Amino acid sequence: MNSTVLLSALLATPDSGSQGFDLGKMMAIIIASIFVNNFVLARFLGICPFLGVSKELDSAVGMGAAVIFVMTLATLGSWAAYNLLLVPMGLTYLSTIAFILIIASLVQLVEMILQKFSPALYSALGIFLPLITTNCAILGVAVLNIDEKYSLGYSLINAIAAGIGFTLALILMAGLRQRLELADVPPAMKGKPVAFLVAGIMSIAFLGFAGLGG
Amino acid sequence: MADMLKVGLVLMLVALVAAVALGFVNSRTAPIIAIQKELAKQNAMNSVAENLSPGDSLAFDSLSVTGLKNPYASCDNTLSIVQVSAPPDTSRIGYVFIAFGKGYSSTVQTMVAVGLEGVISNTMILFQQETPGLGANIVKPSKLIEKFNGLTSSECLLTKDGGGIDAMTGCTITSRTVTNSIRTGLEAMSEAGLFSSVDTEGGTE
Amino acid sequence: MSLLKDLTKGIYRENPVFRLVLGMCPFLAVTTSVENALGMGAAATFVLICSNFLVSLFRNIIPSKVRIPCYIVIIATFVTLVDMVMNAYLPDLHRSLGIFIPLIVVNCIILGRAEGFANRNPVLNSVADAIGMGIGFTMAMVVLASFRELLGNGTLLNINVLGAAYQNQPLLIAILAPGAFILLSFILGFFNILEKRKGGRQ
Numbered sequence: 001m002n003s004t005v006l007l008s009a010l011l012a013t014p015d016s017g018s019q020g021f022d023l024g025k026m027m028a029i030i031i032a033s034i035f036v037n038n039f040v041l042a043r044f045l046g047i048c049p050f051l052g053v054s055k056e057l058d059s060a061v062g063m064g065a066a067v068i069f070v071m072t073l074a075t076l077g078s079w080a081a082y083n084l085l086l087v088p089m090g091l092t093y094l095s096t097i098a099f100i101l102i103i104a105s106l107v108q109l110v111e112m113i114l115q116k117f118s119p120a121l122y123s124a125l126g127i128f129l130p131l132i133t134t135n136c137a138i139l140g141v142a143v144l145n146i147d148e149k150y151s152l153g154y155s156l157i158n159a160i161a162a163g164i165g166f167t168l169a170l171i172l173m174a175g176l177r178q179r180l181e182l183a184d185v186p187p188a189m190k191g192k193p194v195a196f197l198v199a200g201i202m203s204i205a206f207l208g209f210a211g212l213g214g
Numbered sequence: 215m216a217d218m219l220k221v222g223l224v225l226m227l228v229a230l231v232a233a234v235a236l237g238f239v240n241s242r243t244a245p246i247i248a249i250q251k252e253l254a255k256q257n258a259m260n261s262v263a264e265n266l267s268p269g270d271s272l273a274f275d276s277l278s279v280t281g282l283k284n285p286y287a288s289c290d291n292t293l294s295i296v297q298v299s300a301p302p303d304t305s306r307i308g309y310v311f312i313a314f315g316k317g318y319s320s321t322v323q324t325m326v327a328v329g330l331e332g333v334i335s336n337t338m339i340l341f342q343q344e345t346p347g348l349g350a351n352i353v354k355p356s357k358l359i360e361k362f363n364g365l366t367s368s369e370c371l372l373t374k375d376g377g378g379i380d381a382m383t384g385c386t387i388t389s390r391t392v393t394n395s396i397r398t399g400l401e402a403m404s405e406a407g408l409f410s411s412v413d414t415e416g417g418t419e
Numbered sequence: 420m421s422l423l424k425d426l427t428k429g430i431y432r433e434n435p436v437f438r439l440v441l442g443m444c445p446f447l448a449v450t451t452s453v454e455n456a457l458g459m460g461a462a463a464t465f466v467l468i469c470s471n472f473l474v475s476l477f478r479n480i481i482p483s484k485v486r487i488p489c490y491i492v493i494i495a496t497f498v499t500l501v502d503m504v505m506n507a508y509l510p511d512l513h514r515s516l517g518i519f520i521p522l523i524v525v526n527c528i529i530l531g532r533a534e535g536f537a538n539r540n541p542v543l544n545s546v547a548d549a550i551g552m553g554i555g556f557t558m559a560m561v562v563l564a565s566f567r568e569l570l571g572n573g574t575l576l577n578i579n580v581l582g583a584a585y586q587n588q589p590l591l592i593a594i595l596a597p598g599a600f601i602l603l604s605f606i607l608g609f610f611n612i613l614e615k616r617k618g619g620r621q
Contacts, residue, residue: 022288025288036318037319041596042319042596043448044443044444044445044447044448044596044599045444045448045522046444047443047444047447048441048443048444048527051440051443093236093240093244093499093503094233094236094499095521096495096498096499096502096521096524097229097232097233097236097492097495097496097499099521100491100495100524100525101488101491101492101495104487104488104491133525134525134527134530135525136444136522136525136526139521139522139524139525140518140522143518143521143522144518147518148290148321149290150290186608187611187615188608188609188611188612188615189604189608189611190611192440192607193604193605193607193608193611194604195604196600196601196603196604196607197600197601197604197605199600200597200598200599200600200601200604201597201601203596203597203600204592204597206596207595207596207597210318210387220482221482221484221485224480224481224482224485224489225485225488225489225492228481228489228492228493229492232492232493232495232496235496235500236496236499236500236503239500239503239504240503243503243504243506243507244503246507246508247503247506247507247510250507250510251510254510341514343514343515343517345594345595346451346452346571346572346594347451347571347572347589347591347594347595348591348594348595384591
């Protein structure tokens with residue numbers, strides 16, 4: 001409760017203009033994107049990789065890192081395309097196509113660059129990169145940033161925080177599923193059903209963050 | 215090389231056809247969307263301001279106020295005020311404004327009609343994407359927002375925050391958001407000198 | 420006959436949600452009410468039919484190297500189309516589906532059917548497949564949405580079913596995020612039991 005009061009006090013700073021940078025708003029975005037509106041557990045974005053890559057802790061960490069990386073780049077690219085190209089030309093209705101193409105080519109580009117210059121990182125992240133194009137969390141964060149009319153700074157912060165939130169959920173899930181291997185699960189619930197059940201219980205836990213930062 | 219050219223050409227062609235098709239549809243739907251938004255806004259203003267002068271058809275003109283603070287900067291919106299009159303009489307009978315507040319999962323927009331003395335006449339939720347079954351119940355007037363009718367800015371405070379309005383059960387955040395967004399809007403208007411002074415202590419209303 | 424088979428397989432045997440576990444994000448997010456589920460289902464089915472039709476029609480012209488970008492552009496075009504038309508004629512539904520309309524682009528069912536079926540099957544079969552998959556997706560969403568709306572709000576299609584007394588104290592968790600996960604888990608478990616019964620009998 002204390003932190004709620006603190007944060008709302010910070011948020012209420014008078015004349016926090018939308019251009020200026022406001023620490024309170026920044027904190028609110030970070031907390032909201034990681035915990036309150038966690039991309040996976042509250043907003044239902046990125047469920048496919050969340051279930052697909054959460055069987056082992058190592059791959060969960062790798063996927064998380066790749067998502068944070070691509071999310072930040074994609075936000076940069078989509079923000080620039082939207083505000084520097086689409087808005088001045090009055091073509092904002094093309095934003096969905098533009099964003100998905102930017103994300104797809106970014107992923108391809110990152111894959112090629114990594115393969116060439118950092119084989120170690122490539123071997124760690126490589127297999128996750130193609131999966132990321134169809135990860136709706138990436139497109140989701142780009143669309144959300146535009147909807148919320150965030151400036152570039154806030155957009156980037158939101159993207160990084162959303163990526164961290166995704167990674168957090170993924171790692172927690174991976175840890176739980178490793179334990180689950182040893183548990184006595186009814187045969188009908190084995191595999192996906194019990195994974196969803198665990199996700200539901202985690203989601204209940206994340207409901208407890210409601211009210212922090214807003 | 216020829217292969218590269220062919221591939222590039224096909225991609226270009228696909229993108230071009232897509233852009234042209236969308237441009238065409240957009241040129242057809244954009245005016246409808248604009249008209250519908252305007253119509254929805256007009257309807258909302260008419261119904262929210264009804265009690266300012268019951269039975270009359272109302273006119274709305276946007277008002278530019280010098281020295282008006284913007285309490286909604288943190289939601290990246292601005293406070294814009296519309297003055298209400300009942301033609302043919304051109305004198306002002308009240309104001310309508312939209313209050314913005316960050317709720318649990320969306321920016322809640324509330325349209326507020328207020329009399330010349332700063333007393334809330336009526337309110338209406340314009341937009342919300344709060345949790346269905348919880349915060350989304352804010353759209354039902356009896357849950358919270360009809361309690362605002364007849365209040366002034368200083369009375370617009372939840373019981374939990376030291377005021378007299380009970381929040382909706384289980385959704386303090388949404389309730390607080392709406393209440394506070396209305397209060398800050400009224401305060402900004404009052405500071406800008408839009409309300410004729412009223413004896414708040416004596417409660418003559 | 421194979422046309423009929425392509426049409427019906429999406430409804431149960433290869434149901435995209437319950438059997439293949441695809442398209443989870445919109446499935447979980449928009450099932451807070453039956454109305455939203457039907458709207459989302461209609462939008463996704465429309466995009467699915469159009470994209471399967473075009474992909475199948477041009478399957479011999481599109482070079483295989485750039486087929487995925489081409490599919491994505493085709494899908495994104497129809498999604499934007501749906502977005503604009505819905506905004507113009509059904510503004511309330513557009514508002515409540517929100518961000519999940521643009522996200523139909525990354526719905527794995529649509530790209531999956533383009534890549535997995537439409538690019539090597541004739542046009543008619545591809546359209547049949549799209550209709551079947553669309554109906555399967557919509558039906559699955561309606562099933563989950565019915566549970567969530569009924570338990571969490573006491574209503575079905577906004578009509579009060581369980582009475583005012585229930586509505587004052589509903590099982591709220593069903594309509595909140597955790598409810599979607601938990602109810603889906605039980606539905607999937609139920610389908611597993613069903614499959615096992617069927618397997619045992621044969």
